[in-house]
Amino acid sequence: MSWKLAVTAPRLAIEQALARQEADPDWDPALVVTGFEVDPDEPEVWQLDAYCEGKPSQAERNAVKRLFDAPLPRIRPFELPDADWVSESQKGMDPIRAGRFHVRTPDHPRSNEPGVRDFCIPAAQAFGTGQHATTAGCLAMLDAMKRQGVMARNIADIGTGTGLLAFAALHLWPRAHATASDIDPVCLPAVEENAELNGVPLGNRRGQLDMVIAEGMDDDTLQDNAPYDLLIANILAAPLIELAPAFAAAMAPRGHIVLSGLLVTQEAHVRAAYRLAGYRLQARITNGDWSILWLRQRFGF
Structure with missing residues (x-):
């Protein structure tokens, strides 16, 4: 039992x-x-x-x-x-729709709606099925960025969990190179299984996802694959603040950073840390009590 x-x-x-x-x-x-x-x-x-x-x-x-x-x-x-x-x-985890993405667990049918990318993400040991407000908010923000003409050729998803946000980014920018990382070793097999389930190719070439286990940016693969023009980090406010200098150092000029995992009440502290690192707010989404921030390097910085 x-x-x-x-x-x-x-x-x-x-x-x-x-x-x-x-x-x-x-x-x-x-x-x-x-x-x-x-x-x-x-x-x-x-x-x-x-x-x-x-x-x-x-x-x-x-x-x-x-x-x-x-x-x-x-x-x-x-x-x-x-x-x-x-x-x-x-059970009870209904599919979610965020931007052009439909995210479901295996017990729900896929979406065949034209123009919608369906992702099947089992809810198991890794975080990021789309059910949490932060993950859904990041999906909506990435979709909005694509619609506004953002181009991404080199993407990093830090704290990837299930790999969902990296998968979504590769769908939006299919010729990009993408690197996903997480501190939790259980995420490596989870991402590999989810990539196979959703038809996302793994590897170190354009259009593929390179997955590593790492703490923050402290990893040779993350460093070698930099600089990034799009970095996504859906973690928590404290590590987002701590990692601001490391994230900024890994970015290409005028790069884009998407941050989530922070409460609305924590937003000012996070934005202050990234302002010091040379980034300004481009747009924000609030989903319940959570903030999703799109930051861009200040011109002339």
């Missing part, structure tokens, strides 16, 4: 918990986490479920507790009938 730990809390608390779990390099990949709206009539009440392979250990309980600020919400254990608990975690 498998188990889950369930937490009911305000939507913002659950979204913050999901973002913290995604950013935790020591997170146990066997503890699969999902978040969802409990009742359409109460959109601000959400639930986080953490699926366990056995009866929840104290370490697993503590891991879930660390995702929340005090006062800690109640964590309730539930014994589940025999089932594929990863598949169970995907």
